[in-house]
Amino acid sequence: MSVTDDEILPAVIAALEEATQHKVPVTPATVLRQDLNLDSLAEMDLIMALEDRFDVSISINHLPEIDTVAELAAMIAKMKKG
Amino acid sequence: MALFDKFAPLLKHYADVNAAGHNPFKVNIEQVLSPTEAMVNGRETLLVGTNNYLGLTFEPECIEAAIDALRREGTGTTGSRVANGSYEQHRRLEEELADFFGRKSAMVFSTGHHANLGLLSTLAGPHDHLVIDADSHASIYDGCKLSSAQVTRFKHNNPADLDKRLGRLASLPGEKIVVLEGIYSMLGDRAPLKEMVAICKRHGAYVVVDEAHSLGVLGRHGRGLCEEAEVEDQVDFIVGTFSKSLGAVGGFIVSNHPEFDVLRVACRTYKFTASLPPSVMASVRAALGVMRKKPELRLRLKANSKLLYDGMVALGFQVGPEVSPVVAVHLPNLEMGVRFWNMLLESGVYVNLAPPQATPNGVTLLRCSVCAAHTKEQLVRILDVFQAIGTELGLLQAPARRVAAQ
């Protein structure tokens, strides 16, 4: 389960592609709510899956601060450092 | 984008729901006749979607107590207790609640929603962690949002998942506060409380249990799931509401924590809203008394719940995972749900339609809530109506089996 920082972004992209069943291309600039059409519940469920993937805790109270996939990856990297 | 444009998707959703006839979210109750009957669209209608679990809304003792309080203490308190003071009714109600739960302190709020909002947002500071079930009630989510705390969700009623997530938080600073519910309001399933509370304690976490749907319903004295699961001494805060089994409105928290009372000056949903009117508190106190005096209400509710649940299963409907006063009938999609709901109303049966947005895993539910005051004849009628409509809509095998309600 251990991942380094530069592995996080590709892994987040892969997880998002899987969660959205590869219907939309996911890039670092993809805007979660708008481009992936995630509602707040889907977004929270995605966070739960990413928490398990990276063995971190991501507070759902931080979600409003996150727009893009790159921002999400950066947040996970920050959480991993503790 | 104009101010109200953001609501377009929501309006479209309501328009779709409207298209089938009556709007399930704008039902006009022309006159309530009893805990189980009302006039709707000029028709006498059987109420099976009220959360009025013990049927106390027309209890003569509660009505008389409310009238007496109205005459003696007037229609309202016209302000918060911090500004306008506490009435005799506030003090007595809190004493009686604390006594009923066997706790040191009780604190009354204007609604259960306010109790959750106030407790969670006040108790948890910026470095603390609120750990909540993924299927928590909106008021728990709102409390988390209003707090400055870190918020972690765990998989619904899943002790192993709770354990894993608490384990991850172990190395982080701050207190951990786990929020559970007795009976979950949509599917009627209960938390595996004994196991979950043991996990919380192992991780040194505080435990909050919301007994909104289990007060008066579970436990030998009606104290809820904490009583039934024998974990009361390990649960730090119990939240509840007067709006369901006690037939009125208002919310509360009880606790043994020695410093609990500081919440009265810290909690904004306590300080900055008007307190309950004396008449409401008087009726709640009377309802608490009736609940204590008449355990048969709880037994009747249990028998009624089993009759409706088993009856739905026998008909071939998919329902929630266990017998409970919330009998959640699953339908294949929202469109079918809206049609079924309309046909029920046309047949004089009122239930709650729960659309995918409001339910776990996005299912459509016809959510029935059973009342101790439902007669056997009423329950059989509900099952007959469900059978007829289910058959007409092709959801049940025809000819369906007769209801085994004898």
Ligand SMILES: Cc1ncc(COP(=O)(O)O)c(C=O)c1O
């Ligand atoms: C689990 C839960 N908590 C709290 C509440 C809020 O109760 P109230 O109606 O008193 O605001 C409800 C009721 O909808 C509920 O289901």
